[in-house]
Structures are given as structure tokens and as C-alpha cells.
Amino acid sequence: MxxxxxxxxxxxxxxxxxxxxxxxxxxxxxxxxxxxxxxxxxxxxxxxxxxxxxxxxxxxxxxxxxxxxxxxxxxxxxxxxxxxxxxxxxxxxxxxxxxxxxxGRDDIATCMPLTLPYTRTLTPYGIRRLFQGTRHGDTFRQFYRSPEGHLIELIIPLSYTPADISTPPLTIEWTYLGLTGPDASWPVTHVTIDTPPADVAELIAAHIAIHPPIPSADATASPDAPEGANSATTT
Structure with missing residues (x-):
């Protein structure tokens, strides 16, 4: 069309x-x-x-x-x-x-599969993907949201070798906590890129459980949030 x-x-x-x-x-x-x-x-x-x-x-x-x-x-x-x-x-x-x-169609097609293991392991906790991710240089960023509105972002390095100590880590940005990190940034947690997705999901769920969401922190507060929302065939 x-x-x-x-x-x-x-x-x-x-x-x-x-x-x-x-x-x-x-x-x-x-x-x-x-x-x-x-x-x-x-x-x-x-x-x-x-x-x-x-x-x-x-x-x-x-x-x-x-x-x-x-x-x-x-x-x-x-x-x-x-x-x-x-x-x-x-x-x-x-x-x-x-x-x-x-x-960014090519980047979405290439990089979204990298998020799939995290999406699948977060789903049992009720934490679901928000929009499709975006590429930023050598990283791909994907938002997730809990049923209570906690917003977090996974920042996945695109070029890495698991055995290389200098490999950039997988970064979890706790967007829902607001700009409470150093220099008014979003607080983050770094884990090694070879951390099993199930362990990453457990970490995220545990963090959310002990940190109530802050009402003022939402998707629109993040510079990486998409500006938009995403007879037809039904599948």
C-alpha cells in the first residue's frame, strides 16, 4: 500500500x-x-x-x-x-x-533478534517490550515496561567477543528511577555480555520489586524513546 x-x-x-x-x-x-x-x-x-x-x-x-x-x-x-x-x-x-x-529498517531486522532471549525471559515476569529498539552507534537499545509502569532499557553491544575482557558490557538502564545517577543521568547496572538472559531477567525483576516506580519518570523522559506510538490482514 x-x-x-x-x-x-x-x-x-x-x-x-x-x-x-x-x-x-x-x-x-x-x-x-x-x-x-x-x-x-x-x-x-x-x-x-x-x-x-x-x-x-x-x-x-x-x-x-x-x-x-x-x-x-x-x-x-x-x-x-x-x-x-x-x-x-x-x-x-x-x-x-x-x-x-x-x-532504520535494516538495523531493526538485524538487531531485534539479539533482544529476543531477553524479551522471552522477561515475559513471565510481566515485563514486556515497548516499541522496537533503535541502534545507537555500536549498541542496540530496547525498552521494556512492567505492568506497574517501571521502564527500563537494555543497551546491547553489537561488537563483542565473550572471552575478551575489554568487551563492552550489557547495560541495564533503570529509566523509571529518573535522572538520579551521576551528573543527572539515568542509573545503570552493567553485567557481562555472556550473562544468561534468564539471570538478567531475574536481576531486573528483583530490582523492580524493591524500587517502586517514580511517577515523573516515563518513556517520554528518555532521549531514546520513539516519538510515535507502532482493510488489513489479520495474523
Whole structure:
């Protein structure tokens, strides 16, 4: 599904209002993603984006922030309260999000598999992936969120040799604690890159259990958080 840019004349992947409406009709725990093989959006469970084979655009829970001002509720964004949604506007924002994410498509496809062992071992604790990760130089960064709203980020080195003592560590950033680290940074914990993912997950779960979330610390406070949220085929 593509459209033509009115200014450049270049055709680009597009999300139509029918796709946005389809995500709304599916409801919670569904997401809209881009399928490169068929060159179209599909509605799938969020877990289908864990390995990077599909490009996540927006989850159902995030789509209501894409509708602009809600004149009925006089809210900053539309929500499920009034039931008034401008699916055309939502689809336009989804198209913009897709366009932004496509620039890092190769990195997502290559690096998301590195996050998969952590995603799988964190899931039993109710800690789930938030968006798809982004590459920053020689690292790939992936956010996770607990049911209570604790936000953490895994920073995975891309070039390493486990036996090499100089190999950069796996870094856990405790984003939910806010800028409480040295020099007003997010506090972090470093573990060796060969630490079993199950042990990493246990460490994260134990840390969260003894540190209540700070209300002021959320995804929007982090410079690495995506700006966006991520008839269609259902899988």
C-alpha cells in the first residue's frame, strides 16, 4: 500500500484510514505492523514484532494519542472516553511513523533478534517490550515496561567477543528511577555480555520489586524513546 508525496512526487508506504479503523476494531493487545514481503500493513499480536521480521508501527493502546485534540473531552489527545476518533488523521500519523521507522529498517531486522532471549525471559515476569529498539552507534537499545509502569532499557553491544575482557558490557538502564545517577543521568547496572538472559531477567525483576516506580519518570523522559506510538490482514 503506497501513496505519492504531493511535494516530491515520490511513492512511499502508506497507512489508510481503513487500516487504523481495523486496529481499533481488533481492540487491546493488537498492533499494526508493516510486512515487507507483501508491502502492506497487517494487524497482529505485538509479539510478532519481537524478532524484527515485521516493522511495528503502533499498538492499539497507543493509537489514541495520534488523533490530535479531542473537542468533546477538551483533552490534549483523543481517548476512548468519548468514542470520537478521526481515523484519517490517525492513519496520516501512522504513515509518518512508518516513514521514520523505515530509515532504520535494516538495523531493526538485524538487531531485534539479539533482544529476543531477553524479551522471552522477561515475559513471565510481566515485563514486556515497548516499541522496537533503535541502534545507537555500536549498541542496540530496547525498552521494556512492567505492568506497574517501571521502564527500563537494555543497551546491547553489537561488537563483542565473550572471552575478551575489554568487551563492552550489557547495560541495564533503570529509566523509571529518573535522572538520579551521576551528573543527572539515568542509573545503570552493567553485567557481562555472556550473562544468561534468564539471570538478567531475574536481576531486573528483583530490582523492580524493591524500587517502586517514580511517577515523573516515563518513556517520554528518555532521549531514546520513539516519538510515535507502532482493510488489513489479520495474523
Amino acid at each position: 503506497t501513496n505519492t508525496d504531493a511535494i516530491t512526487g515520490v511513492r512511499r508506504p502508506a497507512i489508510e484510514d481503513g487500516h487504523a479503523r481495523a486496529l481499533h476494531d481488533h481492540g487491546p493487545s493488537w498492533a499494526i505492523m508493516w510486512d515487507d514481503r507483501d508491502n502492506q500493513p497487517i494487524i497482529v499480536r505485538p509479539e510478532r514484532g519481537d524478532d524484527g521480521a515485521l516493522l511495528e508501527i503502533c499498538a492499539y493502546e497507543d493509537m489514541f494519542t495520534l488523533d490530535g485534540d479531542c473537542v468533546t473531552c477538551e483533552d490534549a489527545h483523543a481517548c476512548g472516553t468519548c468514542g470520537h476518533f478521526n481515523f484519517e488523521v490517525i492513519a496520516e500519523h501512522m504513515t509518518d511513523i512508518l516513514g521514520d521507522y523505515l530509515h
